[in-house]
Amino acid sequence: MNAVGAVTGAIAGGRWRRLAPRVLLGLALFGLVSSLTVLQRSAAVLEARLGTLEPSETADRGPDRSAPPESPPEGDDAGSPGAAGTTDTALERFLGRDSPSLASLVWASLASTALVILSLLWLALDSGRRQERVARADDGRTRREQAAILKLLDEIAPLASGDLRVRATVSEAMTGALADAFNHAVAELRWLVGTVDGSALRVGEAVGSSRESAQRLVGACAVQAREIHRSSNYLSAMSETMAQLSAHAAESSRIASVSVTEAEAGGRAIQESAERLSRIRDEAELATRLMQRLAENATAIDERVETIRDVARRTDLLALNTTIRAAASAAADTTAEGRPDAEDGPPGATEARRRGASASGDLSRLSDEVTQLADLLGGAARDIASLSRTIRQDAEDTVRAMDETNRELASGLAQTEQASGSLESIESVSRELQELVHDMAEKALRQAGVVRQLSTNMSVINRITSDTSREVQGTAEALDELHDMALELRDGVADFRLPPPSRAADGGPEAATARALGRASVHAGATTHARPSARSLDHG
Amino acid sequence: MSHPRHVLFEAGGLALAVPADAVQAIHDELPLQRVEGTRPWFLGLAVADGRLLPVTDLGTWLGLRAAGGRTLQLHADVGIAGLRVDTVYGLSDADADIATDDDIGGDFLPRHTSEEPSERRGAALTSLTIVEDGRQHRIVDLAGLLQDPGFLDIAAGDA
Numbered sequence: 148m149n150a151v152g153a154v155t156g157a158i159a160g161g162r163w164r165r166l167a168p169r170v171l172l173g174l175a176l177f178g179l180v181s182s183l184t185v186l187q188r189s190a191a192v193l194e195a196r197l198g199t200l201e202p203s204e205t206a207d208r209g210p211d212r213s214a215p216p217e218s219p220p221e222g223d224d225a226g227s228p229g230a231a232g233t234t235d236t237a238l239e240r241f242l243g244r245d246s247p248s249l250a251s252l253v254w255a256s257l258a259s260t261a262l263v264i265l266s267l268l269w270l271a272l273d274s275g276r277r278q279e280r281v282a283r284a285d286d287g288r289t290r291r292e293q294a295a296i297l298k299l300l301d302e303i304a305p306l307a308s309g310d311l312r313v314r315a316t317v318s319e320a321m322t323g324a325l326a327d328a329f330n331h332a333v334a335e336l337r338w339l340v341g342t343v344d345g346s347a348l349r350v351g352e353a354v355g356s357s358r359e360s361a362q363r364l365v366g367a368c369a370v371q372a373r374e375i376h377r378s379s380n381y382l383s384a385m386s387e388t389m390a391q392l393s394a395h396a397a398e399s400s401r402i403a404s405v406s407v408t409e410a411e412a413g414g415r416a417i418q419e420s421a422e423r424l425s426r427i428r429d430e431a432e433l434a435t436r437l438m439q440r441l442a443e444n445a446t447a448i449d450e451r452v453e454t455i456r457d458v459a460r461r462t463d464l465l466a467l468n469t470t471i472r473a474a475a476s477a478a479a480d481t482t483a484e485g486r487p488d489a490e491d492g493p494p495g496a497t498e499a500r501r502r503g504a505s506a507s508g509d510l511s512r513l514s515d516e517v518t519q520l521a522d523l524l525g526g527a528a529r530d531i532a533s534l535s536r537t538i539r540q541d542a543e544d545t546v547r548a549m550d551e552t553n554r555e556l557a558s559g560l561a562q563t564e565q566a567s568g569s570l571e572s573i574e575s576v577s578r579e580l581q582e583l584v585h586d587m588a589e590k591a592l593r594q595a596g597v598v599r600q601l602s603t604n605m606s607v608i609n610r611i612t613s614d615t616s617r618e619v620q621g622t623a624e625a626l627d628e629l630h631d632m633a634l635e636l637r638d639g640v641a642d643f644r645l646p647p648p649s650r651a652a653d654g655g656p657e658a659a660t661a662r663a664l665g666r667a668s669v670h671a672g673a674t675t676h677a678r679p680s681a682r683s684l685d686h687g
Numbered sequence: 688m689s690h691p692r693h694v695l696f697e698a699g700g701l702a703l704a705v706p707a708d709a710v711q712a713i714h715d716e717l718p719l720q721r722v723e724g725t726r727p728w729f730l731g732l733a734v735a736d737g738r739l740l741p742v743t744d745l746g747t748w749l750g751l752r753a754a755g756g757r758t759l760q761l762h763a764d765v766g767i768a769g770l771r772v773d774t775v776y777g778l779s780d781a782d783a784d785i786a787t788d789d790d791i792g793g794d795f796l797p798r799h800t801s802e803e804p805s806e807r808r809g810a811a812l813t814s815l816t817i818v819e820d821g822r823q824h825r826i827v828d829l830a831g832l833l834q835d836p837g838f839l840d841i842a843a844g845d846a
Binding site for chain 2: 468479
């Protein structure tokens with residue numbers, strides 16, 4: 148609608164004579180270009196079709212290409228109308244019925260060329276007339292423009308000294324657009340300077356804070372590196388300790404294995420001792436039974452000895468009584484011989500007394516021998532009794548000793564069995580201990596490897612921490628440089644003078660810049676932006 | 688010098704002797720029948736050779752310890768009595784020495800071991816001693832013993 152309005156306004160304002168030859172020239176050029184384009188396209192299509200047509204026509208003609216066609220085209224001259232009609236027919240056949248004819252295109256191109264030439268002639272004539280009019284109007288306009296330029300120069304002169312508070316007056320004069328663009332550029336510059344100053348300030352503050360953090364980080368990295376180094380040393384010591392522990396555990400496992408072997412040997416020895424003690428106990432029990440039988444036999448002997456002793460006593464008693472009788476008889480004979488009437492008796496009585504005395508003597512001797520036999524028998528009985536008593540006593544002592552031996556053997560056997568059980572327990576415990584210690588050794592070894600790896604990792608971490616510390620130190624130095632750069636940047640924009648903050652709506656150069664940019668944005672017909680866009684400048 | 692032979696024995700620990708012709712027999716473990724109401728030294732009655740034989744513990748009678756061995760059965764001509772003695776050693780030799788107290792010199796008797804008066808032994812023993820095998824056997828006066836009223840009084844309570 149705006150374009151239509153502009154054209155209508157231009158025609159109504161008498162400017163159609165200046166625009167008409169240009170419009171006509173444009174239409175002619177458009178037609179010429181279109182015709183040439185279509186013609187070129189048709190020629191390309193035709194060439195392509197001809198490329199594909201030759202083989203088919205050759206096939207239609209047969210193998211002999213030298214033979215003339217049956218119905219040659221009417222007229223070989225392409226410039227004749229008859230030949231053109233034949234070509235159009237062929238083109239129509241090749242290009243299709245809907246395509247424009249090549250002749251009409253050529254005619255359209257020629258017409259467009261002629262129209263272009265006419266338009267150029269018209270433009271040349273119109274340009275001459277217009278130059279005459281311009282020459283007449285240049286004097287007044289030059290004066291007005293010089294005045295506007297001088298005014299604009301006066302308004303923007305403070306900018307050379309960095310005063311960004313300047314503002315050019317926007318008018319209908321030729322410098323109005325320049326003033327508007329200048330104002331926009333100054334606003335942009337204000338925004339840029341304010342932004343640079345604020346950013347430099349914030350960058351300085353942030354750099355200062357970051358530098359402090361970096362310094363603290365450097366210190367922390369140093370502490371961390373020291374602690375990591377110390378931890379690495381601890382881990383190295385722990386690794387060595389774990390290795391020693393593993394070695395000790397392996398040695399303990401070997402000792403436990405030896406203990407198991409010794410316990411097994413001890414168990415076998417004790418088992419053999421127990422069997423030997425069992426055999427000794429059996430033999431001792433047999434000896435005890437034999438001794439008891441010996442004691443019983445001694446008792447039987449005592450009984451027999453008692454019988455012998457009784458016989459001896461009876462024999463002794465018999466001998467005593469016999470001796471007493473013999474003594475009494477001898478005493479009676481002696482008494483009879485001593486009497487006075489003994490010689491007066493019959494001669495047979497004397498002989499009888501003599502024989503009686505002789506018998507008494509024999510009886511006395513017999514009694515003495517019996518007495519001696521009784522004494523011998525009694526002595527033998529006493530000796531046998533003494534021996535039997537000794538044997539019985541010895542047997543009883545032996546039995547008691549054997550009983551004591553049996554008890555000791557039973558006790559020893561029980562202790563041996565207990566020792567065997569204890570050795571079995573020791574063997575079992577030693578075996579479990581060996582397994583545990585072996586497992587402990589393996590774990591300690593693995594743990595030593597883990598600790599060693601951990602120590603290596605700690606060394607890597609320590610190295611990384613050192614690198615980080617150096618990097619952070621470098622970062623701190625870079626931050627120092629950045630801080631210096633921010634200061635230099637602030638110093639660089641310090642020569643620019645900005646409107647006071649009170650002049651801005653909400654304070655700060657950003658707000659003023661935003662307000663200026665908002666105006667520019669409204670002028671550009673766009674939504675509000677934080678800063679002016681290039682489109683708004685182009686529009687001015 | 689020839690002497691009558693004697694039976695040598697011991698009673699109550701005292702070595703004694705009696706004439707061999709006064710002994711009828713020597714018995715071993717002669718069964719005794721205790722008689723109630725008699726003296727402690729009267730052991731009881733026994734049967735020997737078909738006749739009752741009163742047996743007296745000579746050791747206890749002499750005031751010594753009780754005898755516990757053989758029994759001397761006295762000849763009936765001497766008296767019907769049996770004397771319990773400890774050990775009978777046998778008969779003395781015919782040529783054994785017979786000594787008096789003067790020959791021996793001193794009292795050979797042991798000390799009293801019972802409450803019996805020592806005069807009882809003085810009435811039962813002679814002053815003669817037979818020395819045989821180094822032992823001194825005092826000869827018992829059987830006649831005096833068997834006629835001693837105390838020996839004959841066996842009823843308890845009168846002594």
